[in-house]
Amino acid sequence: MEQYLKLLDFWNKALKSDEVYKINGKWINDDNFNSTLKKYINENSKVLDFGCGSGWALIEASYTTAFKKGIGIDQSINGIECASKVTELSNIKNIEFIVGDQNCLKNYQNEFDFCMSINLVDVLPDNIIYDVLKDLSLAVKPNGYLMIAINPDFSFEFLQSIGYVKKDCCIYKDSIFRGNLKTNGEWINIFKQYFEFVEYKEFVLSEREKDYPRRMFILKNF
Numbered sequence: 001m002e003q004y005l006k007l008l009d010f011w012n013k014a015l016k017s018d019e020v021y022k023i024n025g026k027w028i029n030d031d032n033f034n035s036t037l038k039k040y041i042n043e044n045s046k047v048l049d050f051g052c053g054s055g056w057a058l059i060e061a062s063y064t065t066a067f068k069k070g071i072g073i074d075q076s077i078n079g080i081e082c083a084s085k086v087t088e089l090s091n092i093k094n095i096e097f098i099v100g101d102q103n104c105l106k107n108y109q110n111e112f113d114f115c116m117s118i119n120l121v122d123v124l125p126d127n128i129i130y131d132v133l134k135d136l137s138l139a140v141k142p143n144g145y146l147m148i149a150i151n152p153d154f155s156f157e158f159l160q161s162i163g164y165v166k167k168d169c170c171i172y173k174d175s176i177f178r179g180n181l182k183t184n185g186e187w188i189n190i191f192k193q194y195f196e197f198v199e200y201k202e203f204v205l206s207e208r209e210k211d212y213p214r215r216m217f218i219l220k221n222f
């Protein structure tokens with residue numbers, strides 16, 4: 001529990017930003033990312049971005065598909081403050097950002113047609129991953145979709161070279177839990193306890209990421 005509280009504090013501090021920018025439109029060119037949003041979101045969809053950080057993915061989704069309503073939730077007060085300011089500056093009216101963790105999903109039972117959660121589960125310890133997945137399965141409508149994206153499959157040698165220490169398939173930096181290393185098969189086996197596995201894709205947000213693409217799992221609620 002102490003490790004979990006430390007990592008929440010780490011992410012809250014990491015997301016503090018004094019500068020906010022107006023976003024004028026789409027910036028992601030990746031076909032897999034864009035076609036996935038277009039495939040699973042339509043104009044009537046209610047969309048959740050859980051663990052949204054400073055909100056880039058929900059903002060990008062709002063420029064990619066014309067959904068009805070989007071809600072971004074993150075435990076980081078700093079992340080949500082930044083996301084809310086950017087949204088206001090960018091004059092986006094159909095999304096809002098809320099401070100909260102998986103416990104606040106109880107206020108949204110069977111509510112979302114599509115949920116995305118980007119780079120969240122792979123920064124959490126196993127017991128919290130199960131809590132989050134269970135609560136997401138209640139918040140997403142039956143037959144609704146969940147897109148879970150995680151970090152690239154970096155080699156441990158690379159992670160070690162940038163200062164991470166490995167213990168029991170997890171990585172730490174400065175004694176803070178920073179990553180849960182699992183193979184794609186291990187992730188899918190966990191996800192399948194709460195959702196049906198639909199498809200796996202990879203995407204990159206920049207040229208630099210091309211050698212190590214981010215991993216994306218599409219899941220369907222029972």
Ligand SMILES: C[S@@+](CC[C@H](N)C(=O)[O-])C[C@H]1O[C@@H](n2cnc3c(N)ncnc32)[C@H](O)[C@@H]1O
Binds near residue numbers: 011076102124
């Ligand atoms: C690696 S960041 C990713 C943020 C964002 N999705 C992105 O892609 O930039 C992990 C995020 O998960 C949030 N987080 C961690 N545990 C959480 C929890 N239990 N409930 C809600 N948010 C959580 C952190 O505050 C942080 O914003």
